[in-house]
Amino acid sequence: MDVESKLALILRYPTEEILTVEELRELLQVGYRLNHYIGFEISGFIHIGTGIVSMSKVVDLQKAGVRTQVLLADIHSWLNNKLGGDLETIRRVAVTYYVETFKKIIEALGGDPDATRFVLGSDLYHHNDEYWLLLMDITRNLTLSQVRHSLTILGRKMGESIPLAYLVYPPLQVADVFALSAHIPHGGIDQRRAHILARQVADKIRFYPMEVNGRRIKPVALHHRLLPALNISTKPSSKEELSEMKMSKSIPQSAIFVHDTPEDIRQKVARAYCPPREVEYNPVLELLRISVFREERKEPFVLRRPQQYGGDIEAWSYEEVEAMYREGKIHPADLKNATAEALITLLEPVRRYFQGPGAKLLEEMKNITITR
Ligand SMILES: Nc1ncnc2c1ncn2[C@@H]1O[C@H](COP(=O)(O)OP(=O)(O)OP(=O)(O)O)[C@@H](O)[C@H]1O
Ligand SMILES: N[C@@H](Cc1ccc(O)cc1)C(=O)O
Structure with missing residues (x-):
């Protein structure tokens, strides 16, 4: 595959930005085998945002010849008090439910589940002096104001009473980028600030220096679009606010989970x-886009509609659907029906897994307290 085709795969929807496209093009031109990583907190059931949106980019990267990695961020989840702050439970869920679910999703999206490396955070740090030196070196090269700036709105508003753990978290996340030699750190656009920190320290740190053919490089950050929560009630006024309004696994009513039944999906x-x-920040349009317009279509998408409301509509691209919706030619109820059915079809293999061999994992998860 040539460089421009690889670049097109990496840049296509749901990618929102790459810092920077020029740097990525150069790295691809060198022909070096690039590493990617995306990290997840272990905090509850996997939803379409984390599952389908994030993994669809992982599959694109696989196809572009990039070595993909998923970090199961157990220590970060514990710092943030996820799953009741119980580290043992966090680890167990990470290496069972999380790994198996991500693998099933990668497969359902047309990727190779065995081509992605799954790394448990604490395994990466275990008996690893180089890692601790890297972490300390990162803190030597960051200021409090830089770290504060990288926090969520909530963290920034806490002032002096902020738990110290919230300030330790960003340097830890930055260390992961280098400890995993991830030339392409990836996440939703809400991860942008952490990745900017990584770029700021890249040429200063002495441990795990990121080099390509002997030349220091900055990690090239890749950010995908965030799927809004289903239950938002207004448009966010900024990108920052959208981060607070994303579909989130610790807010169950905001999310469609990858194991949801067809009936759950229709109702949600x-x-x-x-x-x-309204086409901006519309979770239903976004769900339709990820379900049926990720790949170029070989046949048109048919939006079923009763004869009395004008009959079926055909579309080859998301842009066509968006334009028709903006012009009021598609009613929200018809859009919702079509979207629910498309999602049900996309998730069918994942659902089948959870009805069969994965049922036990799901049952275990249901007995675990999900905390935010
Ligand atoms: N709604 C979403 N749409 C797209 N990507 C998402 C969404 N939610 C999370 N992600 C991405 O998944 C990765 C892991 O995020 P995270 O583990 O915080 O998910 P979360 O659902 O917000 O969980 P929690 O509710 O525990 O904070 C990040 O890169 C994040 O940007
Ligand atoms: N910060 C990410 C999780 C994460 C943790 C560690 C990392 O190295 C990367 C990502 C989130 O908000 O969910």
Whole structure:
């Protein structure tokens, strides 16, 4: 595959930005085998945002010849008090439910589940002096104000009473980028600030220096679009606010989980925020886009509609659907029906897994307290 085709795969939807495209092009031109990573906190059931949106980019990267890695961020989850702050439970869930679910999703999206490396955070740090020196070196090269700036709105508002753990978290996340030699750190756009820190220290640290053919490089950050929560009730006023309004696994009513039944999906989509003609931050349109317009279509998508409302509509691209919706030619109820059915089809293999061999994992998860 030539460089421009690889670049097109990496840049296509749901990618929102790459810092920077020029740097990525150069790295691809060198022909060096690049590493990627995306990290997840272990905090509850996997939803379409973390599962389908993130993994669809992982599959694109696999196809572009990049070595992909998923970090199961157990220590970070514990720092953030996820799953009741019980580290043992966090680890068990990470290496069972999380790994198996991600593998099933990668397969359902047309990727190779065995081509992605899964790394448990604490395994990466175990007996690893180089890692601790790297972490200390990162803190030597960052200021409090830089770290504060990288926090969520909530963290920044806490002032002096902020738990110290929240300030330790960003340098830890930055260390992961280098400890995993991830030339392409990836996440939703809400991870941007952490990746900027990584770029700021890249040429200063002495441990795990990131080099390609003997030349120091900055990690090239890749950010995908965030799927809004189903239950938002207004448009976010900024990108920052969208991060607070994303579909989130610790807010179950905001999310469609990858194991949800067809009936759950129909009900959740039917209740979702979807104002007529509104195409920005519309979770239903976004769900349709990820479900049926990720790949170039070989046949048109058919949006079923009763004869009395004008009959079926055909579309080859997401842009066509978006334009028709903006012009009021598609009613929210018809969009919701079509989206629910498309999602049900996409998730079918994952659901089948959880009805069969994965049922035990799901049962175990249901008995675990999910905390935010
Ligand atoms: N709604 C979403 N759409 C797209 N990507 C998402 C979404 N939610 C999380 N991600 C991405 O998944 C990765 C892991 O995020 P994270 O583990 O915080 O998920 P979360 O659902 O927000 O969990 P929690 O509710 O525990 O904070 C990040 O890169 C994040 O940007
Ligand atoms: N910060 C990510 C999780 C994460 C943790 C460690 C990393 O190295 C990367 C990502 C989140 O908000 O969910």
